[in-house]
Amino acid sequence: MALTRRPGADHCGIAAAMSVIDGKWKVSILWELNQRPRRFGELRRLVPGVSEKVLAAQLRELEADGTVHRKVHDEVPPRVEYSLTPLGQDLNAALEPLGAWGAKHLLDDTA
Incomplete structure (x- = not known):
């Protein structure tokens, strides 16, 4: 699956990725x-x-x-579950080095 092209986000891969995680809470949700x-x-x-x-x-x-799949279970009351799609799993794998960088520099006062 490929990302949908957005205006201003098709000139480089970083812009395309940032357009997906541009919300304040999206990375935490992922x-x-x-x-x-x-x-x-x-x-x-x-x-x-x-x-x-x-x-x-x-x-x-x-x-x-x-990046996220929403599954509605046929129950009363309805139960909704969210999970990562393969694209979401791939995005999380790409975010891991960024998280490692943040953790390193959060703890390292000399950097």
């Missing part, structure tokens, strides 16, 4: 979904500070970008 599929309420608790409205909007955007 990280939590990398651990295992999660329900909405669980994500709300695991990503402190995000409002219900913003979480729903960012999940919709990640789903539209093809």
